[in-house]
Amino acid sequence: MPFHLDPRAVQRERAGQTPDAAAQGARQLTHRAVDAHAGLPAGTTSNHFRTRHALLSGVLTHVAAHEHDRGELLAASRPDDLAGALVGFVRYQLGEGRVxxxxxxxxxxxAAWDDHLRHQLAASGAHAFAPLLAWLTAAGSPDPPADLRLLLDHLDGLVFHQLTMPVPDFDPEPSLRRVVAMVSRVTEPG
Structure with missing residues (x-):
């Protein structure tokens, strides 16, 4: 029997995988904008994501899957090169993964105005960075959640500022090496 791909499944997939529209800001994320960005007939996204809330959840599901993959890559790095892996992560977020x-x-x-989205973001973030939390635990951190928060807050700050107020010769490596050294001092035995 020949392989048959359901066109509605393809349309739903394309409609849910459109962070391009969200990259213009959450208020610009509309059913019409997603249709346009995904090259879908008008109304397709609305057929699959009936409400704005469902649309935001669909985009979040797509973004969260990619975050989890990146979290696993970070956790797979050797202890002596976590800073290097984090530098690569920041460069990815500002380059290829910018959208x-x-x-x-x-x-x-x-999520500041949407409790359900806030809870969904918290759950997806916990899932995305669970591998890095496990890495910190295995490295002997006395408080892995606090060390993870420190790393993630620093990463978010670097990326946010570079996205909103870019520094021409931006180099995340020195500050990331300092933060990793602080966490490493805490996690080293003795």
Whole structure:
């Protein structure tokens, strides 16, 4: 029997994987904008995501899957090169992953007014960075959640400021090495 791909499944997938529209800001994320960005017939996104809330959840689901993949890559780094892996992560978020990064920030801002989205973001973040939390635990951190928060807050700050007020010769490496050294001092035995 020949392989058959359901066109509605393809349309739903394309409609849900459109962080491009969200990268313009959460308020610009409309059913029409997603249709246009995904090259779908008008009304397609609305057929699959009936409400704005469902649309935001669909985009978040897509962004969260990519965040989890990046979290696993960070956790796979050797202890002596976590800073290097984090530098690569920041460069990815500002370069190749810029659209998804902007979409993620737009969703975070929208969550200030949407409790359900806030809970969904918290759950997806916990899932995305669980591998890095496990890495910190295995490294002997006395408080892995606090060390994870320190790393993530620093990463978010670097990325946010570079997205909103870019520094021409931006180099995240020195500050990331300092933060990792602080966490490493805490996690080293003795």
């Amino acid at each position: 998804e990064t902007l979409a993620c920030y737009a969703l975070h801002l929208e």
